[in-house]
Amino acid sequence: MHQLWAIVSKGDNIPIVIMLFLVAFYVAWALRQAFANDKSIAETAKLPVPDKVHVWPYLVRIEFLGAIAIMVIFTIWSIFINAPLEEPANPNRTPNPSKAPWYFLGLQEMLVYFDPWIAGVVLPSLIIVGLMLIPYIDTNPTGSGYYSFKQRKFAISTYLFGFTILWVSLIFVGTFLRGPGWYFFWPWVTWDPHKVVALTNVNLHEMFGIHSKLIAAFFGMIVVGGYYSLVPLFYFWKKKTIPTLQKMGLVRYAIVSFLFLTMMALPIKMILRWTLNIKYVWVTPWFNV
Amino acid sequence: MPIADLKKTVTKSPIWKSVFRHDYKDTPRNRYLQVLSNVWLHLHPTKVSRHAVELRYTWGMGGISFFIFLVLTVTGVVLMFYYRPTDQYAYYDMKYLMNDVPFGAFIRNMHRWSAHAMVITVWLHMLRVFMTGSYKPPREFNWVIGVILLVLTLLLSFTGYMLPWDQLAMWAVTVGTNMARATPLLGHEGPLGPQIGMRPDNDIRFLLLGGTQVGPPALLRFYVLHCVFLPVAAGLLMIVHFWRIRKDGGISGPTGKL
Numbered sequence: 436m437h438q439l440w441a442i443v444s445k446g447d448n449i450p451i452v453i454m455l456f457l458v459a460f461y462v463a464w465a466l467r468q469a470f471a472n473d474k475s476i477a478e479t480a481k482l483p484v485p486d487k488v489h490v491w492p493y494l495v496r497i498e499f500l501g502a503i504a505i506m507v508i509f510t511i512w513s514i515f516i517n518a519p520l521e522e523p524a525n526p527n528r529t530p531n532p533s534k535a536p537w538y539f540l541g542l543q544e545m546l547v548y549f550d551p552w553i554a555g556v557v558l559p560s561l562i563i564v565g566l567m568l569i570p571y572i573d574t575n576p577t578g579s580g581y582y583s584f585k586q587r588k589f590a591i592s593t594y595l596f597g598f599t600i601l602w603v604s605l606i607f608v609g610t611f612l613r614g615p616g617w618y619f620f621w622p623w624v625t626w627d628p629h630k631v632v633a634l635t636n637v638n639l640h641e642m643f644g645i646h647s648k649l650i651a652a653f654f655g656m657i658v659v660g661g662y663y664s665l666v667p668l669f670y671f672w673k674k675k676t677i678p679t680l681q682k683m684g685l686v687r688y689a690i691v692s693f694l695f696l697t698m699m700a701l702p703i704k705m706i707l708r709w710t711l712n713i714k715y716v717w718v719t720p721w722f723n724v
Numbered sequence: 725m726p727i728a729d730l731k732k733t734v735t736k737s738p739i740w741k742s743v744f745r746h747d748y749k750d751t752p753r754n755r756y757l758q759v760l761s762n763v764w765l766h767l768h769p770t771k772v773s774r775h776a777v778e779l780r781y782t783w784g785m786g787g788i789s790f791f792i793f794l795v796l797t798v799t800g801v802v803l804m805f806y807y808r809p810t811d812q813y814a815y816y817d818m819k820y821l822m823n824d825v826p827f828g829a830f831i832r833n834m835h836r837w838s839a840h841a842m843v844i845t846v847w848l849h850m851l852r853v854f855m856t857g858s859y860k861p862p863r864e865f866n867w868v869i870g871v872i873l874l875v876l877t878l879l880l881s882f883t884g885y886m887l888p889w890d891q892l893a894m895w896a897v898t899v900g901t902n903m904a905r906a907t908p909l910l911g912h913e914g915p916l917g918p919q920i921g922m923r924p925d926n927d928i929r930f931l932l933l934g935g936t937q938v939g940p941p942a943l944l945r946f947y948v949l950h951c952v953f954l955p956v957a958a959g960l961l962m963i964v965h966f967w968r969i970r971k972d973g974g975i976s977g978p979t980g981k982l
Binding site: 505510514579 | 755765768769773774775779780783784822832844852856859872875881893894900906914915916938939977
């Protein structure tokens with residue numbers, strides 16, 4: 436507990452604690468309004484269109500009060516808590532654990548489950564590109580300009596899962612539960628810099644008794660390829676009966692399923708690691724997945 | 725001379741009239757002019773949907789993020805007066821700032837905490853925009869600009885993290901930039917990187933750091949990116965972001981269509 440307090444009260448970690456509360460609060464607030472709107476849409480089949488107000492004074496006064504509130508908070512925060520300044524930079528002394536800035540700890544946490552080229556380069560790039568693509572792949576015209584859930588179940592569930600579980604909670608794990616050697620420590624366990632964990636991880640093909648490197652590479656390709664192609668195949672099977680699929684079209688559907696499956700690959704790999712100690716699914720001489 | 729007369733003389737004078745184009749009486753016309761004739765306020769329309777002033781709808785997060793950006797600009801400029809981005813001085817300038825400069829620690833604290841806060845408020849702004857479906861037509865492109873601004877916010881924070889030049893800074897940036905080694909094709913430890921001739925001294929990480937490890941050239945590069953390139957880029961995109969809000973029909977809200 437003493438150690439937990441030491442981590443939590445570190446200047447740079449205070450924002451993370453604040454963020455956890457803020458994210459929980461705002462997600463709850465958004466969903467509350469979404470359910471309220473869903474209910475009133477179900478009952479009256481419409482939402483009132485708001486009238487217009489003068490910017491001066493109604494908007495300008497909110498901006499003014501907001502600016503004052505922010506300045507008060509920052510002033511008090513800056514008076515009482517000092518920004519960290521450790522010993523001078525020393526390339527010969529590596530701290531253990533070495534951690535990236537807190538907002539990147541979700542990415543650093545992914546390194547446990549994927550090689551750096553995936554966790555550090557490909558997945559972050561896909562997050563950025565995927566976010567940019569959202570307006571172009573979401574063809575659902577409803578739910579624009581008001582909180583709602585019923586009309587956008589898939590979009591909202593996916594976004595909230597990605598943001599709260601895969602981004603924010605991994606930051607939490609990376610900050611508070613990862614100790615020396617990036618080993619996992621429960622908050623009440625004291626960090627042991629000499630902790631040794633037996634490496635019992637195996638590759639997926641070894642579990643199937645495949646030992647030839649060539650066959651293993653093909654085996655992995657089929658597993659990963661199958662994972663990515665099964666959902667697109669669903670399109671051809673069901674496009675006649677599900678109008679949403681027709682509306683999306685093949686290209687949009689393929690992009691959505693690729694991004695969605697890539698996102699879900701992280702929790703799948705995490706569960707495979709925790710339960711079956713799988714290290715890699717696909718092993719080749721040049722890269723491993 | 726009675727006060728009323730004095731007031732009249734002043735407000736009717738050519739000097740006063742050259743500065744203030746309309747009087748302050750609370751009339752609809754003056755409410756419009758208050759916004760239209762003010763360079764700082766004319767970014768706003770003269771009237772907005774009632775939705776736009778409801779905190780439960782907007783959370784004020786976009787405006788708060790912009791305000792924090794202004795706080796960071798002002799405190800950042802003050803810090804630049806006391807900081808030299810070289811191996812020899814950087815850390816000791818920080819010590820000087822924290823211990824000897826009047827209000828130095830306060831300014832630096834505010835810069836640090838605002839930077840963390842901006843990352844959070846930008847995420848929350850994005851959450852609000854998503855939850856209200858505000859990225860839907862006609863606002864698709866503004867969402868794209870917003871994503872780029874989010875990336876710039878993270879990069880600004882990351883490059884600034886390095887500048888104190890202490891252990892925390894150096895190793896956080898080392899962990900972060902080590903990822904660049906593993907870039908496919910462009911990194912010397914990435915898939916197919918070595919096969920096409922990537923070495924520690926010619927790959928993308930070398931470009932980023934100006935060396936094979938986080939050293940003085942990297943400090944200078946991050947300083948220039950942090951103080952010049954990234955804020956200017958973010959500022960330009962913010963102009964586009966705000967302008968697009970107006971052009972795309974103002975802050976989103978129910979249109980009557982469900």
